Amino acid sequence: MERDAVALARRSPPVPEYNTSTSTLAFDQHLTTTPKGILFLAEIVCGMLVWILVGGTEYFHLSALCWVMFVSILCWVLTICLFIIYLTGAHNRLQQVPWTTLSLCLNSSATALYLVTAIVDAVSVNQAIRGRHNYNCWAASAFFAFLTTLCYAGSSCLSYRDWKTTEEQQ
Secondary structure, X not given: OHHHHHHHHHHOOXXXXXXXXXXXXXXXXXXXXXXXXXXXXXXHHHHHHHHHHHHOOOHHHOHHHHHXXXXXXXXXXXXXXXXXXHHHOHHHHOOOOOHHXXXXXXXXXXXXXXXXXXXXXXXXXXXXXXXXXXXXXXXHHHHHHHHHHHHHHHHHHHHHHHXXXXXXXX
């Protein structure tokens, strides 16, 4: 019986040993206390409120609000991805990617798209009956869309400053 157990143990492939005590990604604990990190969090929260407030209504009857949903979810997902990249320090490990240029392009594009989206959202409020659920949600989402636009504009300014500093150093 012991001989069979020893023979079975020799034939089975070895279990790989994983080192769980170290991590290849660093966690930047101070990111959320910097202006860049605070704006990241504000963009994520306000952007999420925009698409939740619109998504909780019958927005699909108005094609303009479908545009609002598209832009708000797209920018929200891209912002979360970039936030995770900066939070984990992956931007320091992937030196081939021009992160300052990427951030500048993302934030500038999001500012322009969100400005159009906020205007479209505000104009679409008139399509709802005042005091009803759709009206209240669309009015609130228009407010948060303008607030998100300001957050992205602030991030664009910070990204431009970082990009200009990086360009001067090269």
